[in-house]
Amino acid sequence: MTRNASATETIGLYGTDASPDEQRAAFREGRVPVAVYGMGKIGLPLSLVYAETTGAVTGVDVDPDRVAALTDGTNPLDHEPGVSSLLPELVADDRFAATTDGEAAAAAARVHVIVVPTVIDGDSDPDLSALEAAVETVRSGLDPGDTVFVESTVPPGTCADVVEPILTAGDREPGEFGLAHAPERTASGRALRDIRGSYPKVVGGVDAESGRVAALVYGELTDNEVVRTSDARTAECVKLFEGVYRDVNIALANELATLTGAFGVDVIETIEAANTQPYCDILTPGAGVGGHCIPYYPYFLLDGVTDPAPLIRTARSVNERMPGFVVETLVDGLAADRPIEGATVALFGVAYRAGVPETRASPAVDIARRLDRLGATVLAVDPVLDELPAMPAERVAIDEIPDRDVDAAVLVTAHDEFRRVDWSALEREGADGSRRGVPVVDGRQALDLSETAHDVYTVGRGWD
Numbered sequence: 480m481t482r483n484a485s486a487t488e489t490i491g492l493y494g495t496d497a498s499p500d501e502q503r504a505a506f507r508e509g510r511v512p513v514a515v516y517g518m519g520k521i522g523l524p525l526s527l528v529y530a531e532t533t534g535a536v537t538g539v540d541v542d543p544d545r546v547a548a549l550t551d552g553t554n555p556l557d558h559e560p561g562v563s564s565l566l567p568e569l570v571a572d573d574r575f576a577a578t579t580d581g582e583a584a585a586a587a588a589r590v591h592v593i594v595v596p597t598v599i600d601g602d603s604d605p606d607l608s609a610l611e612a613a614v615e616t617v618r619s620g621l622d623p624g625d626t627v628f629v630e631s632t633v634p635p636g637t638c639a640d641v642v643e644p645i646l647t648a649g650d651r652e653p654g655e656f657g658l659a660h661a662p663e664r665t666a667s668g669r670a671l672r673d674i675r676g677s678y679p680k681v682v683g684g685v686d687a688e689s690g691r692v693a694a695l696v697y698g699e700l701t702d703n704e705v706v707r708t709s710d711a712r713t714a715e716c717v718k719l720f721e722g723v724y725r726d727v728n729i730a731l732a733n734e735l736a737t738l739t740g741a742f743g744v745d746v747i748e749t750i751e752a753a754n755t756q757p758y759c760d761i762l763t764p765g766a767g768v769g770g771h772c773i774p775y776y777p778y779f780l781l782d783g784v785t786d787p788a789p790l791i792r793t794a795r796s797v798n799e800r801m802p803g804f805v806v807e808t809l810v811d812g813l814a815a816d817r818p819i820e821g822a823t824v825a826l827f828g829v830a831y832r833a834g835v836p837e838t839r840a841s842p843a844v845d846i847a848r849r850l851d852r853l854g855a856t857v858l859a860v861d862p863v864l865d866e867l868p869a870m871p872a873e874r875v876a877i878d879e880i881p882d883r884d885v886d887a888a889v890l891v892t893a894h895d896e897f898r899r900v901d902w903s904a905l906e907r908e909g910a911d912g913s914r915r916g917v918p919v920v921d922g923r924q925a926l927d928l929s930e931t932a933h934d935v936y937t938v939g940r941g942w943d
């Protein structure tokens with residue numbers, strides 16, 4: 480138990496007689512110990528912000544290696560700014576501790592925050608098994624007056640219809656404890672800054688008292704305002720609307736990009752100019768929409784919805800088609816020279832987003848599989864990943880690429896490290912001694928190969 484939590488008697492905030500000021504003081508003084516379940520890309524930074532505020536946080540994870548690193552004060556999230564310096568300070572000050580013993584942490588905590596992965600299965604149905612497991616752990620130590628915050632993104636109705644029934648399957652009754660959705664709106668790479676208050680925090684309780692406690696607690700954590708929705712279901716939909724807005728908007732950009740030739744314009748230049756009108760905000764086309772957030776949320780939102788919802792479903796299929804579009808473009812670019820079968824293709828970037836070591840739903844994996852099915856050999860380069868996910872590709876370091884005989888290349892993720900790729904080394908010598916390039920598809924408008932002999936197709940710009 481952290482120093483603040485063990486110092487004094489603890490109090491629960493749900494249904495308390497204490498005044499709001501007394502509750503805030505108790506929270507800040509560590510008399511409302513907090514357990515955060517899930518020490519991942521979002522749970523760890525969130526727990527550190529809780530620990531800065533309360534000094535009484537236990538981080539729970541099922542991964543013993545992760546917990547050992549955290550106990551040591553070592554940041555397992557290399558790419559999250561600020562965590563490497565804040566974590567050891569908070570561990571040394573005994574304001575934050577990590578454990579695999581979720582039941583002990585649940586027994587000691589009065590506020591329980593769940594930030595475990597919520598994904599989709601092979602049929603695109605929500606898979607809430609990690610959430611359900613974490614809720615069972617919370618149930619083992621849930622006392623009257625405790626409050627549970629679900630920060631994981633979830634389908635509408637999850638707090639009331641999935642989480643509450645698990646929490647009340649033991650000794651507790653509804654109304655004895657608080658339960659609210661507090662969706663996490665930050666993203667990897669700017670988590671600490673965003674959690675401390677880049678934009679308002681949305682909270683919604685399964686009952687009015689839960690919403691009140693959520694607003695009070697998050698009011699202490701954020702420098703920004705707290706938007707309290709009328710119930711948990713609304714807060715669940717807020718987060719999903721944000722994600723679906725992004726998916727639909729990117730789908731529009733992607734569709735416009737695939738029509739570059741038909742329009743006869745540079746679609747990127749056109750979008751940038753269109754966006755100078757304040758009511759136009761078209762996002763950026765690319766090789767695909769990855770990660771375990773945006774591609775999953777349309778399926779969460781439409782889970783159980785029998786209405787057609789054609790826009791949301793079409794947007795998803797437009798975005799899911801982009802890896803196929805990239806591969807077809809590459810095959811066309813190669814056609815004058817050689818067939819794709821037997822060709823060697825360098826694939827730059829496997830992570831779904833620059834600088835983030837996450838590969839779930841990454842378009843790079845789909846692109847590699849399509850190339851493999853066409854008989855190509857794929858050389859995958861990704862400096863931010865410790866290992867490749869399951870995909871038909873040979874892993875190659877950036878500096879090894881010039882030594883490989885590459886017939887074509889595709890950039891899926893614009894990692895900063897790719898600035899040091901020596902593209903001229905991928906040129907070949909023609910029969911007449913001239914330098915000849917290879918086709919390169921730039922899926923992120925990140926390359927300037929104008930000084931090389933390569934033929935470059937930029938998504939949204941076409942062949943150059």
Ligand SMILES: NC(=O)C1=CN([C@@H]2O[C@H](COP(=O)(O)OP(=O)(O)OC[C@H]3O[C@@H](n4cnc5c(N)ncnc54)[C@H](O)[C@@H]3O)[C@@H](O)[C@H]2O)C=CC1
Nearest residue numbers: 517518519520521540541595597609612613631632666667
């Ligand atoms: N990564 C992002 O940019 C954002 C993620 N979210 C949401 O936050 C949630 C978590 O996402 P990430 O932090 O990215 O996931 P992550 O995959 O980085 O980390 C999840 C952690 O939870 C642990 N875990 C799994 N089951 C557990 C259990 N039963 N008890 C305790 N720990 C357990 C895992 O070992 C892992 O360390 C998801 O619902 C996601 O949709 C929301 C906003 C942004």
Ligand SMILES: CC(=O)N[C@@H]1[C@@H](OP(=O)(O)OP(=O)(O)OC[C@H]2O[C@@H](n3ccc(=O)[nH]c3=O)[C@H](O)[C@@H]2O)O[C@H](C(=O)O)[C@@H](O)[C@@H]1O
Nearest residue numbers: 663664665666722729762763765767768769770772773831
């Ligand atoms: C506006 C914003 O930055 N949204 C965040 C988003 O985080 P995420 O890490 O998924 O990043 P993202 O920028 O939406 O990118 C998702 C995918 O979409 C692609 N992408 C993104 C923007 C764009 O204009 N075009 C595009 O093709 C990216 O390359 C990536 O493959 O999703 C998170 C989530 O909803 O969980 C959310 O909390 C974050 O705020």
